[in-house]
Amino acid sequence: MVSKGITILGASGSIGVSTLDVLARHPERFHVYALTAHSNVEKLFEQCQQFQPRYAVMVDPVAAAVLEKRLQAADSDVVVLAGAEALDAVASSPDTDYVMAAIVGAAGLLPALAAARAGKRVMLANKEALVMSGQLFIDAVREHGAELLPIDSEHNAVFQCLPSDGKNGVEKILLTASGGPFRTWAASDLHDITPEQAVAHPNWSMGQKISVDSATLMNKGLEVIEACWLFNLPAERVEVVVHPQSTIHSMVSYNDGSVLAQLGNPDMRTPIAYALGWPERLASGVAPLDLFTTARLDFERPDMARFPCLQLAYDAHTRGGYATIALNAANEVAVKAFLGREIGFTDIPLLVKDVMQQASAGTPMNLDDILIQDEESRARSVSWIKNKKIH
Numbered sequence: 001m002v003s004k005g006i007t008i009l010g011a012s013g014s015i016g017v018s019t020l021d022v023l024a025r026h027p028e029r030f031h032v033y034a035l036t037a038h039s040n041v042e043k044l045f046e047q048c049q050q051f052q053p054r055y056a057v058m059v060d061p062v063a064a065a066v067l068e069k070r071l072q073a074a075d076s077d078v079v080v081l082a083g084a085e086a087l088d089a090v091a092s093s094p095d096t097d098y099v100m101a102a103i104v105g106a107a108g109l110l111p112a113l114a115a116a117r118a119g120k121r122v123m124l125a126n127k128e129a130l131v132m133s134g135q136l137f138i139d140a141v142r143e144h145g146a147e148l149l150p151i152d153s154e155h156n157a158v159f160q161c162l163p164s165d166g167k168n169g170v171e172k173i174l175l176t177a178s179g180g181p182f183r184t185w186a187a188s189d190l191h192d193i194t195p196e197q198a199v200a201h202p203n204w205s206m207g208q209k210i211s212v213d214s215a216t217l218m219n220k221g222l223e224v225i226e227a228c229w230l231f232n233l234p235a236e237r238v239e240v241v242v243h244p245q246s247t248i249h250s251m252v253s254y255n256d257g258s259v260l261a262q263l264g265n266p267d268m269r270t271p272i273a274y275a276l277g278w279p280e281r282l283a284s285g286v287a288p289l290d291l292f293t294t295a296r297l298d299f300e301r302p303d304m305a306r307f308p309c310l311q312l313a314y315d316a317h318t319r320g321g322y323a324t325i326a327l328n329a330a331n332e333v334a335v336k337a338f339l340g341r342e343i344g345f346t347d348i349p350l351l352v353k354d355v356m357q358q359a360s361a362g363t364p365m366n367l368d369d370i371l372i373q374d375e376e377s378r379a380r381s382v383s384w385i386k387n388k389k390i391h
């Protein structure tokens with residue numbers, strides 16, 4: 001068996017750590033080619049010592065210099081690269097076969113696209129990249145013979161439940177949502193939610209941004225858009241079902257009345273192992289599901305009045321690519337401001353709606369158009385926050 005070279009974009013994050021956990025169980029099948037982070041020297045140093053990649057990339061140059069010194073002092077052969085361009089280089093290198101795209105937010109778009117354009121197996125956790133670039137990303141995958149495998153547990157579940165041609169008899173996709181920590185809260189109580197409460201997800205342990213997105217249901221909104229692109233379906237055929245236990249990770253509904261579901265414990269190592277091994281299955285370290293402990297599977301409709309971000313995402317997708325870029329950019333700025341206590345929890349959808357409505361009509365034709373819309377929407381979001389403070 002030829003060992004596959006792996007690049008992990010966002011190695012120091014929650015998905016990156018879970019990916020390395022799975023890789024460590026299969027040293028004969030995989031070797032780590034490159035690990036990347038923004039500035040978390042401590043984590044990357046520890047990972048470099050354990051996995052001995054050829055390259056370690058730190059986007060922050062100061063952090064890169066610190067990491068290099070520490071590795072040299074430890075007699076390590078790992079080569080440290082600095083800056084965002086180095087992400088593209090390791091993601092598209094002929095020496096890497098698979099790329100885990102697990103940077104959070106828009107910062108992950110360019111390296112994920114570089115991997116697609118280099119014909120890699122792209123294991124996509126970074127949903128924001130696909131929400132921003134849509135057709136451009138899908139075209140890059142097709143034109144360059146890349147493989148696009150979803151890491152989001154919902155999309156990975158759908159991928160597992162779809163027929164081999166991806167469409168025969170498929171009526172719709174049922175994306176499950178836990179509903180987040182505030183599922184049962186009254187609308188009047190949402191205003192005072194603190195960042196600490198918002199990042200405490202009931203079922204999953206994740207990075208801060210996706211945890212807040214799960215609490216606002218923006219995560220599910222981004223996932224609806226992601227599902228439309230991944231599975232080539234209109235938004236009317238992607239339905240969200242709140243399922244508080246997070247045992248069913250999503251379902252596919254067929255024209256003969258069948259509904260196929262994928263179940264498992266809420267642990268990202270399952271979808272990661274599936275993407276690494278596909279079409280084979282690999283041991284992931286996740287315990288098998290005990291249905292007697294699970295006991296109940298509940299389902300509810302999402303409440304888009306209390307959690308307007310989900311509706312905003314459907315609206316953005318209907319309006320077109322510029323609106324989805326604006327939605328994503330405004331949300332990233334809003335979440336950061338919420339975590340920094342500059343705005344409240346219920347300001348997030350207000351900000352996103354205002355900025356999204358100012359987006360150009362239609363769909364961008366190229367990467368420059370995407371990046372310009374992203375930048376403009378971020379600037380509008382920042383001034384929205386400033387003005388709100390003044391009033």
Ligand SMILES: NC(=O)c1ccc[n+]([C@@H]2O[C@H](COP(=O)([O-])OP(=O)(O)OC[C@H]3O[C@@H](n4cnc5c(N)ncnc54)[C@H](OP(=O)(O)O)[C@@H]3O)[C@@H](O)[C@H]2O)c1
Pocket residue numbers: 009010011012013014015016036037038039040041059101102103104105107108125126127128151152153204205206207208209210268
């Ligand atoms: N966590 C989950 O269970 C889960 C599930 C499904 C999908 N996802 C998706 O996977 C992606 C990663 O999520 P996560 O929870 O793993 O996030 P996370 O724990 O916050 O990790 C983010 C990673 O991205 C790096 N990073 C941050 N800003 C960067 C920048 N400007 N340039 C380059 N790298 C940067 C971080 O480096 P530093 O550590 O140095 O800051 C870190 O390695 C997100 O798109 C999320 O929606 C996550």
